[in-house]
Structure formats: C-alpha cells, structure tokens
Amino acid sequence: MDKVKNTPLRIGFQCLNYGFFIVLAFTCIYPFWYLLIYCLSDPVRVNEAPLYFLPRGLSVTSFNQIFQLKGIWSAFLISVLRTVIGTIVTVISCGMLGYLFTQEEMPYRKILYRALVITMYIGGGLIPVYLTMKSYNLLNNFWVYILPSAVSAYNVILIKTFIEQLPKSLEESAMIDGAGYIKIFTHIIIPLSKPVLATVAMFAAVGQWNAWFDNNIYMTKDHLNTLQYLLYQYLNESQRIAAELKNASSLGSITVQQASSLSPKAIRMAITIVASMPIFMVYPFMQRYFVKGITLGAVKQ
Known part of the structure; x- marks a missing residue:
C-alpha cells in the first residue's frame, strides 16, 4: 500500500487541524481548571489580581466548609442510593417498554406510543403532580425520587429505535425454538443493546445525581435530603452570611480580612467540583458505550 506523501499543503493542514x-x-478543560484553582486560592488574596493558571496562596477553606456541613454524609448516601437505584429502575423499565413497542402484535400499540410521545411536549403541571404524589403517599418518601422518573419518553424512543435496527430473524428463530418474550428480551435483546442501555444509564445517572428540585418540593424531613439540595441550601446561606459580613466590615465591626474569609464565589466553585466529580469518575468507564449509543440512528442502512 502506497504511503501518502507529506506535501507542504498536507503538513500545513495537519498543523491547523491539530x-x-x-x-x-x-x-x-480550562473552565474546570479555573474552578479548581479559584477554590484552592486564599480567599483573602484571590481578589488581588486575576487568576489564570495557578492558585494564589493555598487554602482548602471552601472544601472544609462544605464537608463540615451538618448531614453532608447522609445526604451523600441518599444521593448515591437514588442514583444507583433510579438508574437501574429507569434502564429496566425503559428497556422493557421500548422492546414492547417494537412488537407489532401489541394491542393499541400506536395509540399508546403516541400517548407516550405527547408527554414529551405536555407536562402535568406542578400542582397536579404534587397532588398525585400526595395521593400515592410519596411525600417524605424515598421512592418519590425513583418512581416519577422511572419511565422517560425520550429514553423509550431511543431504545425502541435501536431494537428496531436489530435483525428480526433473531427473534423469529428464538420463538421457533420455544422462547417467550421475556427470554428473548433477557437473552437476546439486552446483550445486543448494551450501547443504548449504557447511554440511557448515563442520562439517568446524571439526571438523578444533579436533581434537587424534587427534594425541595416533596421533602420536609432532613434525613432524606440529597447532596445537591444540601449544597444548594448552603450556597444561599453563604451568600447571605457574606453579605452580612460585608455590611459589618463597612460599619467597622469586623476587619476586611474576616469579611473576605467567606467567599460565596469560591464556595460556589467548590460546590460545582464536589457535585461534578462522581460523574467525571464514572464517565470514562462508559465512554465507549455512550459514544456508540448516542450516534445510533445517525446512519440508516
């Protein structure tokens, strides 16, 4: 096989491309690096000059304030549990429903599928949804984090589209051998659908980990608070305290250094890092499935 000659034009193009x-x-990458160096900088010195690549001073005050929050570890456990359980429930329910909608003999298949698609465009409204959760005794219940998000129309469509691209002869051969729908789904569809299932799992995990609004609406018990909601509360509290300290320093009650020791901006950046790190740690292990799954349907054969 002849090698491609490295002409000046080709070399120039490669340099521009790289x-x-x-x-x-x-x-x-730089925005996340900036977050890290800002929250690691000394809160008193951070405003002396703009930060670019290295922290000014070294301080872990922002992280210490976060990890010393009351209930931080129980909230972390709740977030991990809702992410793991919610992801598993979402993958199973959406996978089964997506496979079900590929069966042409399913009664009222088109009507039910259209009803599912409509939910992507029309929501139930906050008050009706709240009353529904109340009627099912899901208020102050851990399962309010799991059940409402168990089925996602977008994920069902994604899985359905992927399964429809699989050879139909595989299902027909299995049925001839006496396999039922459950056995076909567990032994044929799931192994062949790992890319799309990993994609749905990634979507579900990110959504569950970042969720805080349902905690704000449905929960009044502190022991069921999630990490994201606790960090959200602390961010608002730190901004209020910082404003009070600034007013106190202007009145001469405390020094400017004391007022600067609590930086809402640094805390906000530290919160972003703490909240994002678990997803960054999981993503590399799912990347090859995620990239393949997210591009499904891009090329039709």
Whole structure:
C-alpha cells in the first residue's frame, strides 16, 4: 500500500487541524481548571489580581466548609442510593417498554406510543403532580425520587429505535425454538443493546445525581435530603452570611480580612467540583458505550 506523501499543503493542514483540536480541548478543560484553582486560592488574596493558571496562596477553606456541613454524609448516601437505584429502575423499565413497542402484535400499540410521545411536549403541571404524589403517599418518601422518573419518553424512543435496527430473524428463530418474550428480551435483546442501555444509564445517572428540585418540593424531613439540595441550601446561606459580613466590615465591626474569609464565589466553585466529580469518575468507564449509543440512528442502512 502506497504511503501518502507529506506535501507542504498536507503538513500545513495537519498543523491547523491539530492546533484547532488542541484549542478546543483547552477551552473545554480550562473552565474546570479555573474552578479548581479559584477554590484552592486564599480567599483573602484571590481578589488581588486575576487568576489564570495557578492558585494564589493555598487554602482548602471552601472544601472544609462544605464537608463540615451538618448531614453532608447522609445526604451523600441518599444521593448515591437514588442514583444507583433510579438508574437501574429507569434502564429496566425503559428497556422493557421500548422492546414492547417494537412488537407489532401489541394491542393499541400506536395509540399508546403516541400517548407516550405527547408527554414529551405536555407536562402535568406542578400542582397536579404534587397532588398525585400526595395521593400515592410519596411525600417524605424515598421512592418519590425513583418512581416519577422511572419511565422517560425520550429514553423509550431511543431504545425502541435501536431494537428496531436489530435483525428480526433473531427473534423469529428464538420463538421457533420455544422462547417467550421475556427470554428473548433477557437473552437476546439486552446483550445486543448494551450501547443504548449504557447511554440511557448515563442520562439517568446524571439526571438523578444533579436533581434537587424534587427534594425541595416533596421533602420536609432532613434525613432524606440529597447532596445537591444540601449544597444548594448552603450556597444561599453563604451568600447571605457574606453579605452580612460585608455590611459589618463597612460599619467597622469586623476587619476586611474576616469579611473576605467567606467567599460565596469560591464556595460556589467548590460546590460545582464536589457535585461534578462522581460523574467525571464514572464517565470514562462508559465512554465507549455512550459514544456508540448516542450516534445510533445517525446512519440508516
């Protein structure tokens, strides 16, 4: 096989191509690096001059304030539990429903499928949904984090589209051998649908981990608070305290250094890092499935 000659034009194009992607990678990575160096900088010195690549001073005050929050570890456990259980329930329910909608002999299949799609565009409204949760005794109940998000129309459509691209002869052969729908789903569909199931799992895990609004609406018991909601509360509280300290320093009650020791901006950035880190740790293990699953249906054969 002949090698491609490295002409000056080709070398120039490669340099531009590599340079473009290096700049693109830098623009994606730098915001997170900036978050890290800002919250690691000394709160008193951080405003002396703009930060670029290295922290000014070294302080873990922002992280210490976060990890010393009352109930932080129980909230972390609740977030982990809702993420793990919610992801498993979502993958199973959406997978089964997506497979069910591929069966042409299913009664009222088109009507039910259209009803599912409508839910993507028309919501039930906050008050009706709240009353529904109350009628099912899901208020102050851990399962209010799991059941309402068990089925996602978008995820069902994603799985249905993927399964429809699988050879129909596999199901027909299994049925001839006496396999039922459950056995076909567990022994044929699931092994062949790992890319799309991993994609749905990633979507569900990110959604569950980042969720805080349902905690705000449906929960009044502190022991069921999630990490995201606790951090949200603390961020608002830190902003209020910082404003009070600033007013106190202007009146001479405390020094400027004391007022600057609590930086809402640094805390906000530390919260972003703490909240994002688990997803960053999980994503590399699911990347190959995620990339393949997210591009399904892009090319039709």
